[in-house]
Every structure is written in structure tokens, then in C-alpha cells.
Amino acid sequence: MAFTLGFHIILASLGVAFPAMMLIANYIGLRRNDPDALRLAERWSKVAAVTFAVGAVTGTVLSFEFGLLWPEFTARFGGVFGILFAIEGIFFFTEAIFIAIYIYGWKRLSGWAHFWTGVPVVIAGIGGAYSVVAVNSWMNRPGGFELAADGSAKSIDLVKVIFNGAVPYEVPHMILAAYLVTGFLIASVYAVGMLRGRRDRHHRLGLLIPLTVACIAAPIQFAVGDTAARAIADDQPIKFAGMECVQHTHTHVTEYIYGVCTDDGVKGGIGIPGFDSFLVGFNTDTKVTGLDSVAANDRPPFNTLLHWCFDTMVGICTMMIALGLWFAWAWWRRRDIPRTPWFLRAVAISGIAAIVALECGWIVTEVGRQPWVVYNVMRTEDAVTGASGVWVTFGAVLAIYAVLGTATVLILRTMSRRWREAGEVEVPYGPSEPAPPPAEAGG
Amino acid sequence: MSTADAVAGVLWIGATLYAVFAGADFGAGLWTLLAGTSERGRRARALVDWAIGPVWEANHVWLIFVLVVLWTAFSVAFESVMSTLFIPLSIAALGIVLRGSGFAFHKQARRLRYRRFAQRLFDVSSLLTPFFMGTVVGAIASGQVPVGNAAGDPVSSWTGPAPILTGALFVATGAYLSAVFLVSDARRAGDADLERYFADRAQVAAVVAGGLAVAGLIVYHADAKYIYDGLVGDALPLVILSAVCGAAVLAILWRGGRRGTRPLAIGAVVAVVWGWGVAQHPYLLPKSLTISEGAGAQTTLEAVLIVFAVAVLVVLPSLGFLYTLAQRGVVEEEPTPPDPAAGAGDTRA
Numbered sequence: 001m002a003f004t005l006g007f008h009i010i011l012a013s014l015g016v017a018f019p020a021m022m023l024i025a026n027y028i029g030l031r032r033n034d035p036d037a038l039r040l041a042e043r044w045s046k047v048a049a050v051t052f053a054v055g056a057v058t059g060t061v062l063s064f065e066f067g068l069l070w071p072e073f074t075a076r077f078g079g080v081f082g083i084l085f086a087i088e089g090i091f092f093f094t095e096a097i098f099i100a101i102y103i104y105g106w107k108r109l110s111g112w113a114h115f116w117t118g119v120p121v122v123i124a125g126i127g128g129a130y131s132v133v134a135v136n137s138w139m140n141r142p143g144g145f146e147l148a149a150d151g152s153a154k155s156i157d158l159v160k161v162i163f164n165g166a167v168p169y170e171v172p173h174m175i176l177a178a179y180l181v182t183g184f185l186i187a188s189v190y191a192v193g194m195l196r197g198r199r200d201r202h203h204r205l206g207l208l209i210p211l212t213v214a215c216i217a218a219p220i221q222f223a224v225g226d227t228a229a230r231a232i233a234d235d236q237p238i239k240f241a242g243m244e245c246v247q248h249t250h251t252h253v254t255e256y257i258y259g260v261c262t263d264d265g266v267k268g269g270i271g272i273p274g275f276d277s278f279l280v281g282f283n284t285d286t287k288v289t290g291l292d293s294v295a296a297n298d299r300p301p302f303n304t305l306l307h308w309c310f311d312t313m314v315g316i317c318t319m320m321i322a323l324g325l326w327f328a329w330a331w332w333r334r335r336d337i338p339r340t341p342w343f344l345r346a347v348a349i350s351g352i353a354a355i356v357a358l359e360c361g362w363i364v365t366e367v368g369r370q371p372w373v374v375y376n377v378m379r380t381e382d383a384v385t386g387a388s389g390v391w392v393t394f395g396a397v398l399a400i401y402a403v404l405g406t407a408t409v410l411i412l413r414t415m416s417r418r419w420r421e422a423g424e425v426e427v428p429y430g431p432s433e434p435a436p437p438p439a440e441a442g443g
Numbered sequence: 444m445s446t447a448d449a450v451a452g453v454l455w456i457g458a459t460l461y462a463v464f465a466g467a468d469f470g471a472g473l474w475t476l477l478a479g480t481s482e483r484g485r486r487a488r489a490l491v492d493w494a495i496g497p498v499w500e501a502n503h504v505w506l507i508f509v510l511v512v513l514w515t516a517f518s519v520a521f522e523s524v525m526s527t528l529f530i531p532l533s534i535a536a537l538g539i540v541l542r543g544s545g546f547a548f549h550k551q552a553r554r555l556r557y558r559r560f561a562q563r564l565f566d567v568s569s570l571l572t573p574f575f576m577g578t579v580v581g582a583i584a585s586g587q588v589p590v591g592n593a594a595g596d597p598v599s600s601w602t603g604p605a606p607i608l609t610g611a612l613f614v615a616t617g618a619y620l621s622a623v624f625l626v627s628d629a630r631r632a633g634d635a636d637l638e639r640y641f642a643d644r645a646q647v648a649a650v651v652a653g654g655l656a657v658a659g660l661i662v663y664h665a666d667a668k669y670i671y672d673g674l675v676g677d678a679l680p681l682v683i684l685s686a687v688c689g690a691a692v693l694a695i696l697w698r699g700g701r702r703g704t705r706p707l708a709i710g711a712v713v714a715v716v717w718g719w720g721v722a723q724h725p726y727l728l729p730k731s732l733t734i735s736e737g738a739g740a741q742t743t744l745e746a747v748l749i750v751f752a753v754a755v756l757v758v759l760p761s762l763g764f765l766y767t768l769a770q771r772g773v774v775e776e777e778p779t780p781p782d783p784a785a786g787a788g789d790t791r792a
Contacts, residue, residue, distance in 0.1 A: 053543065054544070056543070057503070057539065057540050057543035058540075059507070060503045060506060060507055060536070060540075060543075061536050061539065061540055063510045063511065064510070064525075064532060064535075064536040065536075066510075067510070067514065067521055067524070067526070067532070068525055068526075068532060068533060071521070071523075071525050072592055074514045074518055074521055074522060074525075075519050075521065075522030075592070076518070077518075078514040078515055078518035078521060078522075078739070079515060079516070079739030079740050082511060082514050082515025082743070083743060083746045083747065083750065085511045085515070086511050086512065086746075086747060086750040087750055089508055089511055089750075089754070090750065090753060090757055090758065092504065092507070093754070093757075093758050094757060094758065094761060096504065097758070097762055097764075097765050098761065100765050101764060101765050101768060104768050105768065108768065120761075153740075155740075156740045156743055157742070158746050393533055396533075396537065400537070400540055400541070403544075404540065407544060
């Protein structure tokens, strides 16, 4: 399940943010009467269709997995969090329909009418992200129900579930992450193209639009992430202790960058005395809860991994901000991207870096919550299925997703090659598809 | 009618929509599998591609809808079904993934070999999902799913005669619906030859599905007595309606007519699905869990109904808009000879 989600989160991010990029290109194209921007928007809409289609498939599998892998979890709390998925269903459906309308609408609707059919896609993407991430927030900060004697949920207050305590920081953090990943990923594709010498206006725009969005999002993300970390220190102190490898509860806690977590503290790594306490409470006197405040079996596993993932995520975000500042400086001085190829090289790796950061963040929130599936309410081991053969399924899922991932990348590459050869391509919603040939033609 | 019954009704609406739309969609896979490599088979495949292209995505949504409503409103039933019937449900999910990717990729694949492989993947997985979904329904109907986490037998629960026959019935029904739809699609595309081709197949599928349905009644009499009693009791009018609709489609097609076949075929399937629902009432899992026992908290049930109402208000108009556009697009685009780059060029390297 974690693996499926780790795969789905990339596609979902694209599903949330890609339509926005496409609409920005569309807007610029209509506003400035710019055929290059319009062509970008049209191509992006087709790429969005492919990733959306694969995302829909992985999403369907996920809804199966809730039952196949976590029947106890769903049985006890389905009535509590399920409604969020029902709401998500509406957003998903709306998004699917309007993506199809948008793609069908090219050349069939007038420019601005067509643009407006894309707007619901963006709104539905954000709404869908809200509902799904809110489920995860609820697992981190469960509320809006009481436990009955048999362990089932009663007195459910859905408003408190939908607007649970972790929503204000988790949801914006994920939506911004989606825009960051998508922005840097698209920009990196065009950066590679430019490095290979395709420096036409099409590539330049294809780089500038997503890069600008991502570079604006990066510092906001840093601030939101920082707020989130402080909130976690309050709400889930053990998760925070795991992220920062804090063994004992004390003040003046040293902040370690990387290093190996052991029971006697962090070995190796760069230590900044007192900084961890400062980050939590803006004062080195702040007391930070340590892992030893709870029993050993209530602590998250893989402590070093957790710590490294957190540091990597923060590190990548910092580098993204630096990249943004570099870009902003050059733009402010000469209305152009920095001349050195190193800038394009940096953008080229930023897409992968953004995905790494996304996955790291995912690991931090999920592994950090262990051993709980619902924080301090239900243990993961109590939630799993009683059916045997789960490992077989896991292996099969792994293999299929490897194929699915490779195939998706291959398809997108093929599309891009065909575009370069100035051909049209067909996509699942295919607007350009001809009707099948009558009897005498073809062959 | 209680709130729980209303939610169960909503669940059934979702199941009906899934049966009709996804059934037809999956059924198309059987026809592309059987189409072979002849020139006519190639054109039949191209027609299928063209017909299900724009809407194939939407069909999964009904399934997700059913699953979400089930786990939100009837969490215990969801847990019991998903854990006991782990194997067939996993295979059905596998079929969905493979089919979706096969369909998405076979148009894009450059080499003939990959394209063929993607097509085969699509064909075979189109059979897997409905068959194993059918075994799940058969297992539930024959009372093989007790309440609890993996409380039933992981294998024998869905390998009895009733589940297997139900699986076969699902495949046949999908193929039947799909052939009836494809007759109309062939007509829209102006291909009289394919129109006859699918009309013949629709009649064969109708006879097979009808035969399996009768066999199913006999097996249910032995294995799923509760459902059988319901089908010949309260649900009898629906069963008769279904039989009448199915026979009418057969008669129209046999006489060479086309008009009215689609609504009648849909009517036959809808009547069966609701017949099953009525026969099973008031049980969610026959003889072990009733709808009211399985229902979640009142607030949750009400919220599900509200969300459903909003969904109807938001989704139906936009869906209508999409279909209008799609139909208009079809009308605008005259059937054209295949573009060498397009998916229709299957026999070319």
C-alpha cells in the first residue's frame, strides 16, 4: 500500500498541478495572441490526459487496497473518514469530465470559452487534493469521534473530521508540493531540450512558465513546511523526535544535519547546539520531547531513515529557493534566464530532486506516524487483513507498477518525439482521432 | 424506508451504472480478443477503440463510488467482503490496471510487437475483471461471506458452482451489452458490414447470456436458496421484465431492425441488477448481515446522502455537456481513411 501510494502521489501531484500550468500557458496564449503558448497548452493538455489516465487506474487500485489490505482500519473508521473520499469522488469525477471536455474543446470551442472549461479542472484538482490529504491529516490528528467500548467509533462529528487539526498545515503543504514537483518536472524536460540545443521560443516558454510557478511556490513551501514541523512538535512529539533523532526530553537540544541515530544520540553529522530547541519555540530554552518518553514499541522504526528523509526534503527545498533567487536575479537584471549552461543543468535535475523531496516528505509523515495507523488510536498491525498471501500481492503490485511506470515514461517520450517530428498523437480522450475507416478504405 | 435503506439504494444505483457502462466496456474486450487478425477483425478492433475512447475513464468512477459508499456507510460488510474474497478481488483489480494501461498504451506503442502485446493485455484483462467480479457477487449471494476479518474460506468461498456461473454470466452479459452498443456505433461510423458483424454476435451473446441466466437460477436453487426464493418471489416482476427486454432485443436484431435495442438491452441488465437487490433485501450479506445491522452512524449515512445529492447536481450536467460535445465531434468528423500514424494501422509494421 505504501508503495502504491508512493507511486500514486507523483501522478496525483501531476493531476493536481499540471492543469494549472496548462491554463497559464493557455491564458498567456490568448492574452498575447501567442501561438507558441497555445501550442504548449494543447500539448500539455494531452500529457495531462495520459498521466491522469494512469493516475485514475492507480487510484482505483488504491480504493481496492483499503479493503484488501486494511479491512480492520476501514471497518472501524470507514464511517469517520470515508466521507472525505466520497467528496473526493465528486472532485475526481468533475476533473475527469472537464479534462475530457477541455481536450475535446480544442478547435471546437472559441478561445475564451475553451479556457473556462479548463478552470473546473484546476479547482477540482485542488479540492480533490484537499479531501485526500485531509484523510491523512485525520490519521495524524484523529478527532471528531469517540471510541465505544468495543473499539468502534461513535458520536461522529464530520465537520471536525473534514476540518481536522492537521489540515491547516498538511493540506497546503501537499498542494504546494504538487505545484513544485510539476513545475520543476516540466521545466526540467525543457531544460534538457535547451541543453541539447533546441533553443527556440517554444522551449523557452515551456521552461519559463512552470519554472516561474515553482520558484514562487518554493519559499512559500519552506514557510509552510516550517510551520508544519512546529505543529508536529506539538501534536505528534514522538514523530518530531524521530525526525530530529531526539532521544531524551531536554532543553537546548542540538540540531543535527544527517548523522546516524543511535540510542546514545546522533553519531556523525553536523551539529548546531541549541538550534533544534530554537526552531521549535524560537528560544534555546524550549523543551523538546524525546523518544524515551514513550515505550520502545511506541516509537517509530527506521529512525535514521526518517531523519535523513526529513533533512533531504528540507535541503532540496533550500536549494530550490536558491535556484529561484538566481533566476529572479537574472530576470531582474536582463529579463532573461542566466546565461551559463549550469543554470539549465540545475533546472534539469530539479525535476528529479523535487520528486525525491516529495517521496521523502511522504516517508517522514508515514513512517514517522508508525507504529500507529491512526495516531495514538489504532496500531498498524491491528489494521491489516487476516487474509494470507499479502506478500504475493505486494510482489505482484511491485512488478506491475514498475512496468506501468516505465511504460508511462516511454509513452510520454514517444509523444514528445512525435511532436518534434511535427506529427499529431493520440491520447486516451483523443480529440484528433479519425472515425474508423469504412469497409473499402484502409489495409 | 430508513436512511440505511436509502443509502443502500444509492449503493445499488452505483452498482447498476457500473454494471451497464463498465459491463459494456469490458465486454468489448471479448470481441477484440475474438476478432482475430483478419481484415474485418482489424476493423472491428478499430471500431471498439473509437467507440470506447472518450469515456473509458469515467467507468472506473462508478466502481470507486460503490467501494467508497460501501466502506463509509457499511464498513463491516466492506471489511468482510474484501478480506474473505481477497483473491478474486485482487485479480479483478489487477485486471483493471492491466486493461487501463493496455488501452492507454496500445495506441502509443511504436512497434507492432509492443502494440500487439498491449492489445492482448487489454483483451485478456477485459475478461479477468468481470469474471472475478461475478464470482464475488456469486459468493455473496450464496452466503459464503461471514462477518469479520477474513472469516470466510479464502478459496472455496468463491469457487463453488454459484460464484463460477455468476462470473461466466457477467462476462456474457458484458459481451452482449457491448455488441448491442457496437451495432449502433458501427452504424454511426457508417459501416454496414461491421453493423451486421456485431448484430450477429449480439444475438449469439444474448442466447448464451440467457442460457447462463437460466442455468444460474437452477444453481441458485441449490446453492443460494435465499436469493432464489427472492428472485421467484418479490423480485419476479423484475426477472420477467428482464427476460422480456432480452427477448425483444433478440427479436428486433433477428428481424434486422436496430431501433430500440440499446435501451432494451440496458433495461434487461438494470432489471436483473435490481432484481438481485430486491431478492437480497433486507440483507447486505445474505443470512448474516442485514442492511440496518451493517449500517454506520446516522450522521455518516446522512452525509453520504448529501454528498450523493451534490454529486448528482454537479456531475450530471457536466457529463451531459461532455457527451453532447463528443457526439457533436463525431458528427463533424466524417469517417476518414486511417492516418498512418494512427492506431488503426494494426497490420502494418
